Amino acid sequence: EQTAEGENLSPEMLIKHPLQNRWSLWFYMNDKSKAWEENLLEITSFDTVEDFWALYNHIEVASKLRMGCDYALFKYGIKPMWEDERNKKGGRWLINLNRNQRSSDLDAYWLEIVKLAPIRKCKAAFRYFYRKKLKERLNMSPRQMIGFEAHADTQSKTGSSAKNRYQV
Amino acid sequence: EDQWSPLNLGGKKQYDRTFLLLLQSQQCKKPQGLPDLDIIKDKMLQNKLPDINL
Numbered sequence: 001e002q003t004a005e006g007e008n009l010s011p012e013m014l015i016k017h018p019l020q021n022r023w024s025l026w027f028y029m030n031d032k033s034k035a036w037e038e039n040l041l042e043i044t045s046f047d048t049v050e051d052f053w054a055l056y057n058h059i060e061v062a063s064k065l066r067m068g069c070d071y072a073l074f075k076y077g078i079k080p081m082w083e084d085e086r087n088k089k090g091g092r093w094l095i096n097l098n099r100n101q102r103s104s105d106l107d108a109y110w111l112e113i114v115k116l117a118p119i120r121k122c123k124a125a126f127r128y129f130y131r132k133k134l135k136e137r138l139n140m141s142p143r144q145m146i147g148f149e150a151h152a153d154t155q156s157k158t159g160s161s162a163k164n165r166y167q168v
Numbered sequence: 169e170d171q172w173s174p175l176n177l178g179g180k181k182q183y184d185r186t187f188l189l190l191l192q193s194q195q196c197k198k199p200q201g202l203p204d205l206d207i208i209k210d211k212m213l214q215n216k217l218p219d220i221n222l
Contacts, residue, residue, distance in 0.1 A: 015174045017191070020181045027207065044202055049188060053195035060207040069207075115188070 016048035022076035023047070025055060030068035037081075045076045062110040063102055073114055082151035091150040093131070105138075112137045 024045040031039055043059075046052050062071060072080035082088060097106055113134070131146050140146075172179040183191075196212045 017183060018172065018181055027205065029205075041203060041205075043205075043208075044199060046199075049183060049191050050195055051199065053192040054197060054199045055202075057192065057195050057212045058198045058202070058209050059213075060209070061213070065207065 016050040019047050019049065019052070021047065023052075024074055024076050024078075025059075026072040026074065026080045028068075028070040028072065028080075030066065030070075040080065047076075056111070061107045063106040071110070087151060089152075091148055091153075093134070094147045094149060096145075109138055 022045055025043045027041050027043050029039045029041060044055060046055060059071075065071070074080050075086075078084050078086050082090070095109065097109070131148075134140075134146065135144075170176070170179045171183065172181045198210060198212075202208050
């Protein structure tokens with residue numbers, strides 16, 4: 001049933017647009033007095049385009065987070081840690097930005113990456129497609145590198161950084 | 169075009185960039201139930217994306 005107010009709006013504007021999955025936004029607080037896991041906070045979850053934007057429009061941009069703080073976006077029900085059963089065989093893509101890019105590009109990169117989340121499945125066949133898409137979407141120069149680290153490697157690393165299994 | 173809409177509930181849940189950005193500008197109400205943190209703002213931030221030519 002439409003209200004008098006709603007009659008002028010197209011049906012598109014009355015109903016929120018669903019996403020394929022429900023997602024959770026996590027925030028890592030970096031409070032040194034707390035254990036790593038206690039610093040991890042699930043802010044909220046959403047499963048429509050409108051709810052995503054309402055959230056995004058009311059949180060600090062990634063470039064202005066305090067040192068050591070992080071955002072993480074995961075499918076609802078999966079914890080942002082490699083111990084989670086559904087992450088064990090996964091890995092992470094790493095993009096390093098220089099100081100200038102932090103103010104100019106970081107926020108746009110984060111948002112574009114978030115919007116590509118639905119295809120972030122890191123099955124081998126997907127990797128090539130994903131990194132190509134990502135570089136294209138971020139307008140990155142061919143010289144800029146994106147590395148992929150498998151969690152299994154990172155966990156067992158001995159040096160300061162795990163070996164990149166893939167690099168583009 | 170087989171995109172989801174209230175009139176095409178079985179359509180694909182994929183939306184183009186222009187449409188997504190249009191929806192962004194309309195979401196000025198703060199979601200309820202968010203934790204009390206300094207990164208969470210009461211007022212809408214206008215974080216416009218730079219134009220990227222695709």
